Amino acid sequence: MTPALDIPVLETERLILRAPRESDFEHEREFFATEGSRFVGGPLPAHRVWRSLAMLIGHWAFRGYGFWALEDKESGTYQGRVGLWFPEGWIEREIGWTLMPHGQGNGYATEAALAARAHAYDVLGWDTAISEIDPKNEASKAVARRLGASFEKMYDDPEYGPIEIWRHLAPTDLENGGMEAYA
Amino acid sequence: MHTANIPTLETRRLALRGPEAEDYPDFKATFSSYRSRFMGGPLNGYEAWMLYAAEIGHWNIRGYGMWMIHLRDTDETVGMAGGWMPAKWPEREIAWIIWPEKAGHGYALEATHAARGYFYDTLGWDGAVSYIDPKNLDSIRLAERLGAKKDPQAATIDGSDTVYRHPSPDALVGSQLAHGIEMEIANYIDPLFKPKGWAID
Numbered sequence: 120m121t122p123a124l125d126i127p128v129l130e131t132e133r134l135i136l137r138a139p140r141e142s143d144f145e146h147e148r149e150f151f152a153t154e155g156s157r158f159v160g161g162p163l164p165a166h167r168v169w170r171s172l173a174m175l176i177g178h179w180a181f182r183g184y185g186f187w188a189l190e191d192k193e194s195g196t197y198q199g200r201v202g203l204w205f206p207e208g209w210i211e212r213e214i215g216w217t218l219m220p221h222g223q224g225n226g227y228a229t230e231a232a233l234a235a236r237a238h239a240y241d242v243l244g245w246d247t248a249i250s251e252i253d254p255k256n257e258a259s260k261a262v263a264r265r266l267g268a269s270f271e272k273m274y275d276d277p278e279y280g281p282i283e284i285w286r287h288l289a290p291t292d293l294e295n296g297g298m299e300a301y302a
Numbered sequence: 303m304h305t306a307n308i309p310t311l312e313t314r315r316l317a318l319r320g321p322e323a324e325d326y327p328d329f330k331a332t333f334s335s336y337r338s339r340f341m342g343g344p345l346n347g348y349e350a351w352m353l354y355a356a357e358i359g360h361w362n363i364r365g366y367g368m369w370m371i372h373l374r375d376t377d378e379t380v381g382m383a384g385g386w387m388p389a390k391w392p393e394r395e396i397a398w399i400i401w402p403e404k405a406g407h408g409y410a411l412e413a414t415h416a417a418r419g420y421f422y423d424t425l426g427w428d429g430a431v432s433y434i435d436p437k438n439l440d441s442i443r444l445a446e447r448l449g450a451k452k453d454p455q456a457a458t459i460d461g462s463d464t465v466y467r468h469p470s471p472d473a474l475v476g477s478q479l480a481h482g483i484e485m486e487i488a489n490y491i492d493p494l495f496k497p498k499g500w501a502i503d
Contacts, residue, residue: 124362141363144389169389170352173359180358181323207326207351278348 124179127242129187129234136187136231139175139200143188146197146219147172158256159217160279178206184243186215189222189231198222201231203239203248210274211249214239214287216262228262236266240290250285251276260285267292308361309424311369313416314491316409318369318383321357325370328379328401329354337402340438360388366425368397371413380404383413385421385430392457396421396430396468398444408490410444415483418448422471429470431456433463442466447486449479 126138150156151163163171178185186202199218205211214236216228239245250268252259260270263285271286308320321329333343333350345353361367368384381400387393396418398410421427432450434441442464450466458465474480488495 148389165390166388170356173356173363173388174352175355175359176362177355177358180362181326181355206348206355207330208347277346 126179129238131230131234133191134227134231135190135192136234137190139172139186139188143197144169144172150219155220158253158259189227198227201228201235203235212245214248214250229265232262232266236287247289248287252283252285254283311416311420313412315374316413317372317374318413318416319372320361321354321370325379326354332401335402340435341399371409380409383410383417391459393431394427396432408487411447412487414448418468430468432466433459434466436464
């Protein structure tokens with residue numbers, strides 16, 4: 120009855136990247152009830168958060184890629200999500216990350232985004248990717264820098280307003296000595 | 303990626319199938335139009351895509367959801383019908399929407415009757431409601447043709463909607479109501495078919 124979605128499970132040193140599921144909802148609901156979500160479209164009422172969770176799953180169905188839920192291996196706790204994002208109207212294919220408050224400050228976004236980027240380049244054959252980042256979201260820009268991405272331009276997003284476009288290293292950059300991004 | 307595990311329901315004129323990527327333009331056209339005003343619309347492009355993707359996610363999380371209604375003859379879509387229960391919904395809902403230019407052919411009645419039968423007979427639901435804006439007279443009329451009755455005691459979504467409670471499975475089996483629904487559908491399919499006692503207007 121449940122649509123069969125072949126959402127791959129990825130593993131990093133400390134994290135499991137797996138399909139989003141409804142038990143992640145309470146963490147997301149709490150996060151989106153706070154100002155901490157202001158850079159990623161929040162705060163949002165509970166029913167909108169549930170719909171966003173359902174949308175994450177639907178994105179996989181339509182595009183063959185999407186957001187993974189992050190669990191740390193040690194406790195199995197939901198830490199946030201990282202993924203590959205391209206809903207209709209999006210400017211370009213994106214690598215995105217959002218961590219729950221309890222998941223921040225551990226380098227989880229960088230660790231998971233590297234795995235997501237490798238999946239985009241090696242499995243899906245992407246030749247580039249961007250990240251859209253709120254100009255005031257310094258924590259997210261730090262993640263982008265650690266990934267080796269660089270600021271490219273401002274973009275007036277019809278949904279979020281003025282937003283920074285960061286360009287990720289291309290697969291060829293990574294082959295030609297860009298590997299320090301993994302360090 | 304596919305949504306093949308969503309069951310397909312077939313009726314005389316209709317095939318109810320899971321939402322597919324190629325059906326999205328039809329969905330977007332209606333949800334960016336005034337027609338969607340009772341279902342949270344009109345939506346901008348991003349919101350419409352988000353809701354459409356959420357239709358799939360709903361199936362994945364709940365094991366039921368909204369089908370896309372296709373005409374069996376032409377395969378074109380004419381709307382959506384099915385079950386809906388996102389977080390914080392008081393009860394399982396039966397919902398429907400017909401594209402504005404496809405209204406007036408009894409498609410919503412035929413699709414919703416089939417969907418309700420599936421929920422009752424296959425999934426074992428013991429009842430369902432529909433949350434309807436009190437200004438949405440077309441939907442209220444459809445709820446009543448389906449035998450649903452206003453339930454002023456039931457919890458609403460946010461106080462701005464009216465709850466219509468569907469008849470229970472037992473109240474439908476072999477009842478005059480069920481026969482009436484089937485005769486009305488038959489009349490849409492063949493307007494020359496006039497069951498005995500059919501209203502002359």
